[in-house]
Amino acid sequence: MSIEKFMALIVHKYGGTSMGSTERIQNVARRVAKWHRAGHRMVVVPSAMSGETNRLLGLAKEITETPDPRELDQIAATGEQVSVGLLALALQKQGVKARSYTGWQVPVRTNSAYTKARIESIDEKRVLGDLDAGYVVVITGFQGLDDQGSVTTLGRGGSDTSAVAIAAALKAEECLIYTDVDGVYTTDPRVEPEARRLAKITFEEMLEMASLGSKVLQIRSVEFAGKYRVRTRVLSSLTDPEVNLEQEAQSGTLITYEDDETMEQAVISGIAFNRDEAKITVAGVPDRPGIASKILGPVAAANIDVDMIIQNASHDGMTDFSFTVHRNELQKALAVLSDKVQPEIQARDISSDGQICKVSVVGIGMRSHVGVASQMFETLAAEGINIQMISTSEIKISVVIADKYMELAVRSLHKAFGLADESHAA
Amino acid sequence: MSIEKFMALIVHKYGGTSMGSTERIQNVARRVAKWHRAGHRMVVVPSAMSGETNRLLGLAKEITETPDPRELDQIAATGEQVSVGLLALALQKQGVKARSYTGWQVPVRTNSAYTKARIESIDEKRVLGDLDAGYVVVITGFQGLDDQGSVTTLGRGGSDTSAVAIAAALKAEECLIYTDVDGVYTTDPRVEPEARRLAKITFEEMLEMASLGSKVLQIRSVEFAGKYRVRTRVLSSLTDPEVNLEQEAQSGTLITYEDDETMEQAVISGIAFNRDEAKITVAGVPDRPGIASKILGPVAAANIDVDMIIQNASHDGMTDFSFTVHRNELQKALAVLSDKVQPEIQARDISSDGQICKVSVVGIGMRSHVGVASQMFETLAAEGINIQMISTSEIKISVVIADKYMELAVRSLHKAFGLADESHAA
Numbered sequence: 001m002s003i004e005k006f007m008a009l010i011v012h013k014y015g016g017t018s019m020g021s022t023e024r025i026q027n028v029a030r031r032v033a034k035w036h037r038a039g040h041r042m043v044v045v046p047s048a049m050s051g052e053t054n055r056l057l058g059l060a061k062e063i064t065e066t067p068d069p070r071e072l073d074q075i076a077a078t079g080e081q082v083s084v085g086l087l088a089l090a091l092q093k094q095g096v097k098a099r100s101y102t103g104w105q106v107p108v109r110t111n112s113a114y115t116k117a118r119i120e121s122i123d124e125k126r127v128l129g130d131l132d133a134g135y136v137v138v139i140t141g142f143q144g145l146d147d148q149g150s151v152t153t154l155g156r157g158g159s160d161t162s163a164v165a166i167a168a169a170l171k172a173e174e175c176l177i178y179t180d181v182d183g184v185y186t187t188d189p190r191v192e193p194e195a196r197r198l199a200k201i202t203f204e205e206m207l208e209m210a211s212l213g214s215k216v217l218q219i220r221s222v223e224f225a226g227k228y229r230v231r232t233r234v235l236s237s238l239t240d241p242e243v244n245l246e247q248e249a250q251s252g253t254l255i256t257y258e259d260d261e262t263m264e265q266a267v268i269s270g271i272a273f274n275r276d277e278a279k280i281t282v283a284g285v286p287d288r289p290g291i292a293s294k295i296l297g298p299v300a301a302a303n304i305d306v307d308m309i310i311q312n313a314s315h316d317g318m319t320d321f322s323f324t325v326h327r328n329e330l331q332k333a334l335a336v337l338s339d340k341v342q343p344e345i346q347a348r349d350i351s352s353d354g355q356i357c358k359v360s361v362v363g364i365g366m367r368s369h370v371g372v373a374s375q376m377f378e379t380l381a382a383e384g385i386n387i388q389m390i391s392t393s394e395i396k397i398s399v400v401i402a403d404k405y406m407e408l409a410v411r412s413l414h415k416a417f418g419l420a421d422e423s424h425a426a
Numbered sequence: 427m428s429i430e431k432f433m434a435l436i437v438h439k440y441g442g443t444s445m446g447s448t449e450r451i452q453n454v455a456r457r458v459a460k461w462h463r464a465g466h467r468m469v470v471v472p473s474a475m476s477g478e479t480n481r482l483l484g485l486a487k488e489i490t491e492t493p494d495p496r497e498l499d500q501i502a503a504t505g506e507q508v509s510v511g512l513l514a515l516a517l518q519k520q521g522v523k524a525r526s527y528t529g530w531q532v533p534v535r536t537n538s539a540y541t542k543a544r545i546e547s548i549d550e551k552r553v554l555g556d557l558d559a560g561y562v563v564v565i566t567g568f569q570g571l572d573d574q575g576s577v578t579t580l581g582r583g584g585s586d587t588s589a590v591a592i593a594a595a596l597k598a599e600e601c602l603i604y605t606d607v608d609g610v611y612t613t614d615p616r617v618e619p620e621a622r623r624l625a626k627i628t629f630e631e632m633l634e635m636a637s638l639g640s641k642v643l644q645i646r647s648v649e650f651a652g653k654y655r656v657r658t659r660v661l662s663s664l665t666d667p668e669v670n671l672e673q674e675a676q677s678g679t680l681i682t683y684e685d686d687e688t689m690e691q692a693v694i695s696g697i698a699f700n701r702d703e704a705k706i707t708v709a710g711v712p713d714r715p716g717i718a719s720k721i722l723g724p725v726a727a728a729n730i731d732v733d734m735i736i737q738n739a740s741h742d743g744m745t746d747f748s749f750t751v752h753r754n755e756l757q758k759a760l761a762v763l764s765d766k767v768q769p770e771i772q773a774r775d776i777s778s779d780g781q782i783c784k785v786s787v788v789g790i791g792m793r794s795h796v797g798v799a800s801q802m803f804e805t806l807a808a809e810g811i812n813i814q815m816i817s818t819s820e821i822k823i824s825v826v827i828a829d830k831y832m833e834l835a836v837r838s839l840h841k842a843f844g845l846a847d848e849s850h851a852a
Contacts (some may be wrong), residue, residue, distance in 0.1 A: 022485055022488035023488075025489065026489060047479035056508060059448055059508070060512065060515055062448035062449075062510070063448050063451065063452060063512060063515045063516050063519060064515050064516075064519045067515050068514065068515060068518055069701060070724075071511045071512075071515050071518075071526055072511070072515075074507060074510065074511035074514075074526050074528075075507070075508050075511035075512060078507045078508050080499050081501070081503075081504050081507075082485070082501060082504050084500065085497045085498070085500035085501035086485055086486065086497075086501060088494065088497045088500075089486055089489045089490050089493050089494060089497050089498075090489050090490075092494055092497075093489060093490045093492070094791055099496075100497055100500050102500075102577075104530070105575055105576075149531055150531070151528075171651075266722060303784050307793070313772045321523070
């Protein structure tokens with residue numbers, strides 16, 4: 001089923017850079033108008049103009065370092081409201097009937113977790129009515145309405161999630177995420193110039209890539225896409241808006257689902273990495289039941305997310321316990337450990353390392369191939385890179401190594417797994 | 427009845443200059459917190475940060491010169507939404523419980539006349555519930571919700587109207603309009619340095635002053651105040667926020683209603699003026715029934731507001747017909763006259779004068795005093811100022827004179843009517 005062959009309901013999402021000026025907004029309108037004229041029923045979800053959300057949050061921060069999240073959302077949601085109005089005007093200037101809606105107007109209903117709300121339902125009636133009447137409908141990303149009638153936002157990158165959720169609610173044929181990269185790459189081309197764009201990636205791989213630090217799509221949008229099996233495509237907003245529609249509709253990277261089509265799977269699809277984490281080691285603690293929760297319970301209670309967790313083999317009834325947290329939360333985590341954990345467990349030592357990075361290989365083919373882990377470890381060993389922590393899932397292997405080896409590790413793994421080969425790429 | 431003597435429900439309105447920076451917003455919060463701590467139930471209606479509405483409308487104008495008014499309102503309403511969120515944060519920082527609402531959240535219901543909507547009803551339940559729970563409630567000015575669920579705005583200066591309407595709906599004890607002047611003056615102090623602040627002004631006088639060009643209050647807010655008899659006070663936002671509350675509550679200018687209290691009325695309360703108008707004269711038209719509507723009908727149909735209208739005495743069955751329009755609409759009005767009116771009526775000549783001004787004396791005492799008009803005309807004649815048009819109502823007399831005499835006319839009338847005397851002033 002390919003979208004250019006018949007009139008389909010299509011959702012476009014445009015990021016802040018694409019909406020960065022009134023001139024760029026008019027380019028977005030030209031692109032959307034092209035799809036509309038081709039007969040598609042169009043819904044567009046734009047982000048706030050680039051810099052706008054930061055400006056708004058900056059104003060709030062000038063007043064208080066600890067703003068009430070409800071009021072923060074009241075403020076932050078305005079960036080997208082301006083965008084939808086401007087884009088509707090630009091579409092009308094293109095001769096297209098267009099109407100804008102905020103999250104509360106649709107409405108997009110969420111829970112009340114201000115600044116990181118989750119979408120609970122989307123009322124499709126009003127939007128479908130407008131589409132039937134020939135309108136392009138422009139809907140704010142990033143925001144919704146809770147059952148108190150307050151404005152909520154979904155957190156950074158939430159417009160991707162809005163777009164996919166709206167596509168799911170409207171049963172759209174495809175959700176196209178226009179961004180400033182032209183798709184999902186085997187790894188970041190700024191680190192490995194031989195990185196190749198993938199024409200397709202499975203949902204599971206995309207989920208791992210997103211959670212491991214690939215910034216192309218927000219992870220919750222990928223979860224949403226998977227849950228509702230939304231055909232989602234990541235593609236470039238930097239092409240000429242008037243480029244041939246059939247060509248545009250096949251560009252970028254399509255997120256697929258396993259039973260969609262039979263594909264010959266590469267063992268490894270990509271390499272993700274990030275420098276966002278820091279490692280904490282609690283050394284010399286008694287190795288007895290409950291020690292993990294004694295250490296991590298207070299950390300979780302302080303709302304600090306823990307990523308990797310390692311407990312070494314016991315030695316003389318004592319063990320070392322390591323875990324990673326976001327680098328921004330390292331000091332907070334250390335404070336919790338010294339104030340709340342250490343008095344309880346009497347560890348020999350608590351140390352931390354902020355100079356680490358996490359490098360991961362991801363591939364759905366791992367399920368049916370053995371030896372991926374050993375190939376990864378050999379490759380790193382051959383470069384003299386020491387592995388500090390290891391974590392695996394069905395389709396990814398992550399290692400923590402010293403920060404300074406990150407680029408070397410990414411490039412050597414990219415080569416070792418043959419990711420620059422044409423056969424893997426778009 | 428004076429507000430400082432008991433716990434009252436009070437509405438404060440702050441203009442864009444008072445909300446111009448996060449520092450100024452914190453000053454507003456300090457002032458409101460002072461009133462709250464004194465035991466009053468507080469509702470605050472702030473404008474957008476100064477410059478913000480112009481910035482937003484400017485973005486729309488970059489896209490199109492003829493924007494869809496619904497989308498324009500969607501965009502423009504965000505300025506006040508940011509303000510209420512920031513002010514709620516600033517109040518919370520002062521240790522005050524505070525919650526912000528947009529127009530649609532209250533809701534403030536309006537008709538669908540986008541960019542110049544009129545308030546139809548205000549639901550007071552949610553706000554009163556929050557006040558009962560000890561919150562300061564911060565509500566956006568300038569905007570509401572129509573029965574399509576779309577955002578509307580009330581037009582420039584609409585936040586004054588919102589504040590007064592909210593005060594009426596909540597049956598507030600008083601609505602305090604904080605602004606960058608410290609009250610209503612006998613005339614503009616920039617033109618007449620001896621102008622005095624009025625401690626009180628009647629609603630009828632304020633209405634005339636507002637419609638004649640005094641920029642202190644938006645005219646629709648005055649109409650609203652009169653309709654619901656809202657005690658409304660105009661006062662300075664530039665005083666120290668910590669100034670003694672009793673003193674602040676008596677400052678500025680209070681708009682009163684005739685049966686409120688017996689007051690010794692001055693004959694003339696103030697002198698208003700504006701340079702916004704231009705005069706059009708249609709000379710040598712047949713003086714027969716229907717000629718006025720033949721001339722003004724097409725002008726009204728083109729949505730051009732006509733202010734003063736004069737038809738001179740007939741001479742040989744021919745007459746001259748003059749009227750004033752807003753200076754910005756002069757060219758449009760002349761085009762209507764030459765395209766649609768002249769072919770019908772065959773006037774001898776159509777001329778215009780953009781170098782005029784209107785000067786008015788306003789006073790409720792005029793009702794019981796004769797001779798105000800002749801005193802006004804004599805004063806102007808003594809200065810050699812020729813009167814081009816005259817228009818009167820029960821409590822005001824307006825004249826059109828040459829623009830260049832405006833300051834001279836205002837100052838000589840101010841003196842002639844004794845407006846600098848203590849007995850008239852605050």
